[in-house]
Amino acid sequence: MSTVLTENLAKFSGADWLSAVEELLPAIHEVDRAAVQIWFRFYPLELKRFIDAAEDREATLNGIVMKGEFELAGQIDTSHHFLYGHRYWPAVKCKIEKVADEYKGEPSSLVELIKDVSMRVSEKVKADRTLTNAIAAAGLMTLNQVGIDAFRAAKGEVAEPAGLMRKSPDAIVVERNSDDSQGFFGFLKTVDKKFTVAFQASAYAGKLPVILDQEVVSAAQSDHSQDWQSKDDRCWDGPIPIECTSASCGTCWVGVLGGAEKLGPVKPRERRAMKVFGYDQPADDAPFIRLACQTRAQGNATLVIPPWNAVFGKKVYNNVDEVVLEPNTTSAKRLRETIASAVTGE
Numbered sequence: 386m387s388t389v390l391t392e393n394l395a396k397f398s399g400a401d402w403l404s405a406v407e408e409l410l411p412a413i414h415e416v417d418r419a420a421v422q423i424w425f426r427f428y429p430l431e432l433k434r435f436i437d438a439a440e441d442r443e444a445t446l447n448g449i450v451m452k453g454e455f456e457l458a459g460q461i462d463t464s465h466h467f468l469y470g471h472r473y474w475p476a477v478k479c480k481i482e483k484v485a486d487e488y489k490g491e492p493s494s495l496v497e498l499i500k501d502v503s504m505r506v507s508e509k510v511k512a513d514r515t516l517t518n519a520i521a522a523a524g525l526m527t528l529n530q531v532g533i534d535a536f537r538a539a540k541g542e543v544a545e546p547a548g549l550m551r552k553s554p555d556a557i558v559v560e561r562n563s564d565d566s567q568g569f570f571g572f573l574k575t576v577d578k579k580f581t582v583a584f585q586a587s588a589y590a591g592k593l594p595v596i597l598d599q600e601v602v603s604a605a606q607s608d609h610s611q612d613w614q615s616k617d618d619r620c621w622d623g624p625i626p627i628e629c630t631s632a633s634c635g636t637c638w639v640g641v642l643g644g645a646e647k648l649g650p651v652k653p654r655e656r657r658a659m660k661v662f663g664y665d666q667p668a669d670d671a672p673f674i675r676l677a678c679q680t681r682a683q684g685n686a687t688l689v690i691p692p693w694n695a696v697f698g699k700k701v702y703n704n705v706d707e708v709v710l711e712p713n714t715t716s717a718k719r720l721r722e723t724i725a726s727a728v729t730g731e
């Protein structure tokens with residue numbers, strides 16, 4: 386079933402949504418400013434439409450080497466776990482359903498629709514609108530991707546905030562931007578500085594000790610404290626999903642919630658690979674989407690791990706002019722062949 390609201394939302398492209406989010410950024414608290422942009426990159430509308438339009442869905446998913454859980458339909462209540470505004474999700478879901486009931490097709494921009502939901506939520510939960518704008522935007526996009534029936538059917542429940550997320554929005558921002566103390570004589574240290582990279586996925590979270598300039602993935606590979614693969618099948622060697630560790634497979638992409646400027650520069654190989662994979666990495670010097678195997682810790686950082694990875698740049702965006710990857714991965718022939726076909730768009 387569709388509603389006037391879902392029909393209206395369906396008219397907007399992925400680029401329209403990203404522009405709306407960008408326009409709202411000044412009205413979004415810093416605690417969720419990177420998070421909401423990351424969320425919209427984790428759930429790209431064009432990829433969803435490409436998969437929905439496929440005649441043979443399974444062949445299409447194989448053709449883009451899709452691994453993990455991409456569909457929002459299976460994670461309506463959880464996909465935005467890393468937003469501060471996630472705690473307001475029950476109210477957001479309820480208000481979006483009410484807007485869907487009441488909306489008669491008045492011409493509204495995406496920004497106006499998001500603001501309308503955000504205002505209703507902020508009144509209900511008595512929180513500043515800078516804290517409800519991001520989750521309202523994610524909620525409307527979720528409705529757009531899953532449809533009204535699945536949206537209504539979700540329970541609308543969230544877990545209590547844990548760890549750092551129990552603190553105030555300002556305190557979270559301060560802590561994400563801080564580095565570990567290097568001790569009383571820390572200013573004398575050069576190569577042996579130690580930092581912490583915090584990570585979270587929807588099913589797990591933790592912290593990695595890293596030394597200056599260590600690759601984040603290498604630190605993750607040393608963490609055998611848990612059976613990570615039981616939480617995410619892609620985590621066969623530490624808590625960050627990996628395959629090649631050489632910018633060739635796209636498995637290790639992450640969002641950077643804090644400390645982006647402390648993850649070392651993006652080299653041309655990573656820039657090119659991100660286009661091939663289809664991940665929308667901003668052109669900034671310190672983007673909020675990175676390949677963990679290409680990042681070196683130069684301070685503390687906070688990462689969020691998406692529940693899926695794929696290679697879809699050529700097929701979905703047609704933005705790759707030539708084959709730029711030389712896959713040299715651990716799982717060999719089949720993966721190399723599939724990635725090569727995903728890259729050439731055959």
Ligand code: FES
Binds near residue numbers: 627629635637638679
């Ligand atoms: S592990 Fe393959 S791109 Fe990083």
